[in-house]
Amino acid sequence: MKNLSPRLEAVASLVRKGRRVADIGTDHAYLPVYLVQSGVADFCIAADLRKGPLENAKKAVEEAGLEEKIILRLSDGLQKFEPDEADEIVIAGMGGILIAQIIEAAPWLQKGGKHLVLQPMSHPEVLRKFLITNGYNILCETVCEDAGKLYCVMSVEFCGEYIKRPAFYEYYGEIPQCKTELSEKYLSNLAFRLSRDADSMRCADPARADKLYKVSEKIETLIN
Ligand SMILES: C[S@@+](CC[C@H](N)C(=O)[O-])C[C@H]1O[C@@H](n2cnc3c(N)ncnc32)[C@H](O)[C@@H]1O
Structure with a gap:
């Protein structure tokens, strides 16, 4: 096989x-x-x-x-x-x-x-x-x-x-329930990426940046 x-x-x-x-x-x-x-x-x-x-x-x-x-x-x-x-x-x-x-x-x-x-x-x-x-x-x-x-x-x-569903569920779905090394890595990469995207749009689109910071913070709370 x-x-x-x-x-x-x-x-x-x-x-x-x-x-x-x-x-x-x-x-x-x-x-x-x-x-x-x-x-x-x-x-x-x-x-x-x-x-x-x-x-x-x-x-x-x-x-x-x-x-x-x-x-x-x-x-x-x-x-x-x-x-x-x-x-x-x-x-x-x-x-x-x-x-x-x-x-x-x-x-x-x-x-x-x-x-x-x-x-x-x-x-x-x-x-x-x-x-x-x-x-x-x-x-x-x-x-x-x-x-x-x-x-x-x-x-x-x-x-x-x-x-x-909890706030911003669409960003992380059921991944926090996996509780594996890879799922934790996925979530922390995602939180990092969202906050980096937020940084880059802080001046051009502050409302969007603010939302992405919030999503990133929420995801951080889901990581063990
Ligand atoms: C990157 S390959 C993925 C192959 C395999 N499913 C995998 O996950 O390895 C994407 C395939 O989806 C096909 N595809 C793209 N749009 C499609 C559609 N609307 N309906 C059916 N197949 C589609 C492409 O022709 C291509 O063969």
């Missing part, structure tokens, strides 16, 4: 066993191949917006001899999916804004039983804000380190309710 990168390993760790998986933006299909080979999933749809990545995916699936269990699909987000085809939806390796747009364009994700594993490469705060204002609940998050960078991965379900 091919080893996954630490980032994709963290994504795989949140995928629920025995469910039909859709991997959106699959590229090389490493994740679906791993999920089937390791017995986490029996069936995956590996989807991508572009033909080039799907060619890579085809090669990987054929090399693994998994053509019966991994179907390839050209699709912009979940546009070419029927609601009943998958119950575990993975969207990894894209920006948080694009991930939010893909979810918004597929309202059938709000049907009961769907579970989302989301791994934003940027703007996780925009993705969290979208999720919590649209009735999605972040069940837990994990933090991984890959090639010197830290990433969060979210386990998400639709609950349809407005849940009151």
